[in-house]
Amino acid sequence: AQKITQTQPGMFVQEKEAVTLDCTYDTSDPSYGLFWYKQPSSGEMIFLIYQGSYDQQNATEGRYSLNFQKARKSANLVISASQLGDSAMYFCAMRERNAGGTSYGKLTFGQGTILTVHP
Amino acid sequence: DSGVTQTPKHLITATGQRVTLRCSPRSGDLSVYWYQQSLDQGLQFLIQYYNGEERAKGNILERFSAQQFPDLHSELNLSSLELGDSALYFCASSVGVAGGHETQYFGPGTRLLVL
Numbered sequence: 468a469q470k471i472t473q474t475q476p477g478m479f480v481q482e483k484e485a486v487t488l489d490c491t492y493d494t495s496d497p498s499y500g501l502f503w504y505k506q507p508s509s510g511e512m513i514f515l516i517y518q519g520s521y522d523q524q525n526a527t528e529g530r531y532s533l534n535f536q537k538a539r540k541s542a543n544l545v546i547s548a549s550q551l552g553d554s555a556m557y558f559c560a561m562r563e564r565n566a567g568g569t570s571y572g573k574l575t576f577g578q579g580t581i582l583t584v585h586p
Numbered sequence: 587d588s589g590v591t592q593t594p595k596h597l598i599t600a601t602g603q604r605v606t607l608r609c610s611p612r613s614g615d616l617s618v619y620w621y622q623q624s625l626d627q628g629l630q631f632l633i634q635y636y637n638g639e640e641r642a643k644g645n646i647l648e649r650f651s652a653q654q655f656p657d658l659h660s661e662l663n664l665s666s667l668e669l670g671d672s673a674l675y676f677c678a679s680s681v682g683v684a685g686g687h688e689t690q691y692f693g694p695g696t697r698l699l700v701l
């Protein structure tokens with residue numbers, strides 16, 4: 468079963484507008500972390516924002532905010548005031564405990580959303 | 587710049603060959619992860635090391651192996667290469683393994699092309 472689902476293969480937004488990229492996740496572990504990464508056409512993976520499963524408030528980092536709805540198991544990324552440089556692939560990822568439950572390990576990634584910002 | 591370095595940036599080789607990808611984690615990070623990104627499989631976790639010890643394995647083929655050395659750098663060895671091994675290979679590092687909150691910082695990746 469897909470643990471991270473990003474249902475939007477592609478999104479378009481006008482420069483200076485806000486855009487929401489969807490992410491839903493599936494886990495039975497009460498302790499987990501949710502991350503968003505940006506991958507520009509150059510290929511590198513850039514960390515954007517983190518939300519912990521026990522965090523009471525939604526995470527924010529500059530123009531990025533995470534709309535965390537735990538009961539719905541969703542962690543949508545909101546980018547405000549889009550810029551041309553925001554055009555990239557965006558990945559949602561989850562970090563859970565390794566098998567055995569004693570440590571944390573891998574990130575499980577969604578399929579990504581390609582965001583295109585129009586001038 | 588994430589502080590994670592990977593060499594080489596690009597690698598072109600032939601089927602049946604063996605290659606070694608190298609990764610140096612961020613200063614202070616003890617945990618190293620390897621991921622493979624391909625068009626058909628997306629981003630897949632391969633293996634994790636923490637302070638020299640293997641901690642978790644993902645969908646890593648038997649033809650692939652990795653290790654983390656005492657100076658904490660890591661190498662991913664890919665042997666008997668097949669066309670389908672062509673992909674972008676990422677190394678990532680984090681401080682440790684104690685919490686789900688620890689951010690993994692990614693290197694620039696090694697783009698492998700098997701001809």
